[in-house]
Amino acid sequence: MTAIAVLRMRDLFAVVMLSGIYSLLSASLFLDLDAVDVAFTEAAVGAGISTLLMLASLKLVGRFENKSRYRPGLALGIVLVTGALLVYGTLDMPHFGLAEAPVHLHVAPRYINDSMAEIGVPNIVTSILASYRGYDTLGETLVIFTAGIGVMSLLLVSRQTKEEYYKKVPADMQQQIILRVVVKILLPLILLFALYVQFHGDYGPGGGFQAGVIFAAGIILYTMLFGLGNSQRLFKRRTMELLTATGVLIYAGVGVACMFMGGNFLDYSVLRHDPVHGQHLGILLVELGVGITVAAVMIVIFFKFTWRTVKHRYK
Amino acid sequence: MNIIGLYNYWIVVLLMMIGFYIVIAHENLIKKLIGLGIFQTSVFFFYISMGKITGGTAPILDEKWQLYSNPLPHVLILTAIVVGIATTAMGLSLVVRIQEAYGSIEESDIQAQDALDQLECSLEAYGIRYAQSLNDQDLNE
Numbered sequence: 001m002t003a004i005a006v007l008r009m010r011d012l013f014a015v016v017m018l019s020g021i022y023s024l025l026s027a028s029l030f031l032d033l034d035a036v037d038v039a040f041t042e043a044a045v046g047a048g049i050s051t052l053l054m055l056a057s058l059k060l061v062g063r064f065e066n067k068s069r070y071r072p073g074l075a076l077g078i079v080l081v082t083g084a085l086l087v088y089g090t091l092d093m094p095h096f097g098l099a100e101a102p103v104h105l106h107v108a109p110r111y112i113n114d115s116m117a118e119i120g121v122p123n124i125v126t127s128i129l130a131s132y133r134g135y136d137t138l139g140e141t142l143v144i145f146t147a148g149i150g151v152m153s154l155l156l157v158s159r160q161t162k163e164e165y166y167k168k169v170p171a172d173m174q175q176q177i178i179l180r181v182v183v184k185i186l187l188p189l190i191l192l193f194a195l196y197v198q199f200h201g202d203y204g205p206g207g208g209f210q211a212g213v214i215f216a217a218g219i220i221l222y223t224m225l226f227g228l229g230n231s232q233r234l235f236k237r238r239t240m241e242l243l244t245a246t247g248v249l250i251y252a253g254v255g256v257a258c259m260f261m262g263g264n265f266l267d268y269s270v271l272r273h274d275p276v277h278g279q280h281l282g283i284l285l286v287e288l289g290v291g292i293t294v295a296a297v298m299i300v301i302f303f304k305f306t307w308r309t310v311k312h313r314y315k
Numbered sequence: 316m317n318i319i320g321l322y323n324y325w326i327v328v329l330l331m332m333i334g335f336y337i338v339i340a341h342e343n344l345i346k347k348l349i350g351l352g353i354f355q356t357s358v359f360f361f362y363i364s365m366g367k368i369t370g371g372t373a374p375i376l377d378e379k380w381q382l383y384s385n386p387l388p389h390v391l392i393l394t395a396i397v398v399g400i401a402t403t404a405m406g407l408s409l410v411v412r413i414q415e416a417y418g419s420i421e422e423s424d425i426q427a428q429d430a431l432d433q434l435e436c437s438l439e440a441y442g443i444r445y446a447q448s449l450n451d452q453d454l455n456e
Contacts, residue, residue, distance in 0.1 A: 054407065
């Protein structure tokens with residue numbers, strides 16, 4: 001339903017808000033489908049950071065969509081035909097919730113039955129993410145890193161401009177005393193929660209991706225209320241740029257260390273005498289790398305968008 | 316054969332088609348990105364709903380439970396979500412730059428401006444000055 005409302009509306013502000021609600025609903029649906037880790041991520045990313053970034057860019061490009069001149073007939077036709085074909089394709093698919101479906105018969109039983117003995121981590125999602133499919137996750141961390149670099153170079157604001165506007169940037173929310181006090185109380189808790197999610201990912205839902213996003217959300221909240229100047233004093237541009245790379249380096253470095261100690265790339269069993277301990281250590285380090293990169297990239301992206309807004313406002 | 320058991324795929328198809336429609340029918344670039352987002356979540360739902368087993372529980376090992384949902388789709392989608400936001404941010408920053416260069420993020424405006432530029436270039440190639448620069452010369456004389 002929310003998706004349809006998104007389709008109809010021309011006020012982009014409302015559309016962005018609705019897509020936030022849509023994400024939150026998706027998150028609860030994921031929870032219902034047993035995907036706790038995924039629900040966690042979707043709630044933090046979709047309802048939090050993505051909505052904020054959309055709002056920041058709306059500020060830059062204007063709020064209203066033009067009255068459309070397109071002819072929806074053709075598009076609607078294509079969509080209906082594709083949809084009908086897809087539905088026809090589903091007729092042979094296994095039913096929802098069936099335990100005998102082909103998806104559940106190949107690698108999944110191995111993960112569920114043996115991962116405790118091989119990795120020693122109760123959360124199967126974490127052990128697959130960081131160990132069985134470690135290559136995949138390294139690649140994905142790299143994609144995030146690359147996207148971060150892309151945004152940095154696209155929304156470059158020169159140091160000159162920054163210094164010029166540095167004094168002028170007001171803390172917009174100076175008057176919002178209630179918000180400021182509440183955020184001051186909440187901020188340490190949010191950051192602590194992020195660290196908990198980071199290091200408890202082995203035992204419960206959580207891990208580097210979620211922790212990174214939550215950490216970044218906390219910092220972004222602080223930036224919104226106390227101004228860019230204050231938070232950039234703590235998170236300097238250079239430090240953040242270094243941190244984005246550090247995370248990926250830690251991840252890849254653990255892989256290389258495994259090779260030096262006689263194993264395969266990202267085969268953590270060789271890190272300690274006991275393979276299970278080695279796996280524990282490897283997963284912890286790798287998740288830390290992921291967390292650092294994700295958090296740093298999200299914060300940097302937000303800063304870049306905000307600087308752009310500031311630049312436009314004072315032009 | 317009871318086809319009601321396939322309803323999860325139909326929800327996925329419906330969402331996917333809504334997203335697809337927004338992407339091809341709307342001209343506003345931000346709206347297109349949001350449409351892509353809806354398309355993306357429909358794929359997420361597809362994976363996650365395939366991993367669900369009726370009566371199963373979340374894949375965190377515990378002695379109380381025997382049946383777990385399939386953890387593999389969860390891993391794939393969890394990383395896909397975070398990669399998705401990073402690429403969306405990239406897309407948004409491209410949109411911002413387009414707005415700065417063209418002054419608009421409506422597809423038809425951008426194409427019209429491009430066509431005009433191209434026309435100017437090809438006219439110049441044939442030695443014909445663009446109308447405005449001709450007028451300027453007239454004024455100077």
